[in-house]
Amino acid sequence: MxxxxxxxxxxxxxxxxxxxxxxxxxxxxxxxxxxxxxxxxxxxxxxxxxxxxxxxxxxxxxxxxxxxxxxxxxxxxxxxxxxxxxxxxxxxxxxxxxxxxxxxxxxxxxxxxxxxxxxxxxxxxxxxxxxxxxxxxxxxxxxxxxxxxxxALSDIAELNSKYSIILYRWLSMQYNQYEHYSVKGGRRAEQVEAYRNPSISIKELRIMTDTVKLYKEFRDLDKRVLKESLEEINAHTSFNVTYDKIKKGRSIDSIVFHITKKPVARNDFYKLEEQDPIYLQDKANKEQAEELLAGKALKSKYTKLLLDNMLLSPYEMTDTSLMAGLQAHVYPLYDELKALRGLNGVKDHLSYVRAKQEAYSKRNIAKYLKKAIEQYLPTVKRQNL
The missing domain is CATH 1.10.10.10 (Winged helix-like DNA-binding domain superfamily/Winged helix DNA-binding domain)
Structure with a gap:
């Protein structure tokens, strides 16, 4: 024994x-x-x-x-x-x-x-x-x-089709990347959105689902691999998924999925995530990345402009997460504005933001500044056109 x-x-x-x-x-x-x-x-x-x-x-x-x-x-x-x-x-x-x-x-x-x-x-x-x-x-x-x-294993447990499981795993891979880059940055806005609205060619879909020799007609592939699978996924997992068929000539060339997460399932998932070893390792990596971003933010000319406009206090500069958020999500947008209007354009924008500043912004200044520049940049781009 x-x-x-x-x-x-x-x-x-x-x-x-x-x-x-x-x-x-x-x-x-x-x-x-x-x-x-x-x-x-x-x-x-x-x-x-x-x-x-x-x-x-x-x-x-x-x-x-x-x-x-x-x-x-x-x-x-x-x-x-x-x-x-x-x-x-x-x-x-x-x-x-x-x-x-x-x-x-x-x-x-x-x-x-x-x-x-x-x-x-x-x-x-x-x-x-x-x-x-x-x-x-x-x-x-x-x-x-x-x-x-x-x-989540509980999502897989409810799926009763091989194609549902394969598609669910692939959609999870895409949406995980959307959540990752939405928080950490490192991708352009259109790249991040592409993870939430991923595309796959019909050829790749057939290979991944092992249906190269099955369902020769697209209508059969559409019914058995797409429609029936997504009905299961939408009914039994944390995702709601729709899709569009993209034509090339007369044939369907690819599929674009649109993924959203059910709010209740998402909250439950994140409670569990905090106990996961992979999450804990990722959390340590995140803290290290935040420190690097915060260090860059402290040296940025935009930080000085925020201080000059009283949109940031010396005390808030000690908040690593806040400074990392500014460096990752706000300062790149200021770079875009600078390219269009010069540094004076950024100064004028911050002066306006200071004048219009809302009370809640002091509780989440990075979110407030990001929203302000995201609303302003499209106007500047249209005017430049």
Missing amino acids: PIISEKQENQKQVLTLNELEKRKVVEHNSLITSIAKMDKTPLKMFELAVSCINTEEPPKDNTVYLSKRDLFAFFKVSDNDKHSRFKQAVEKMQKQAFFQIKEEQGKGFKFKSIVPIPYVEWTDYNDEVKIEFHREIMPYLINLKKNFTQH
């Missing part, structure tokens, strides 16, 4: 708790955009297993443990035949399921085919299921410092 370490025992106890609502799946974007050569059951089982990975302390033996209770709850299975159905699902996953991953390398691409879960062990007399990931899939599931996506 193998000896189980205290750490492994603790991990098992944690993972056998029926807390599916709190779990998240974190994956590299290359895995999100790969071709999932499997049907919905192996794909959902893979997502459930990934949610068991402790991203703060990844399993050294690539092994996680989950309970049959959680597994049956996840799949909403309660009949007497559930154990044999579980066995069939595992066998199918190991015989048929694999990911085809395409990654840029040098002047071309590298292609990988990986069976994600080659080993599963369980008994008929206890609740524990042992799942071992393939070593080649692990880099896409751990040490994720950039280009990764996280989504």
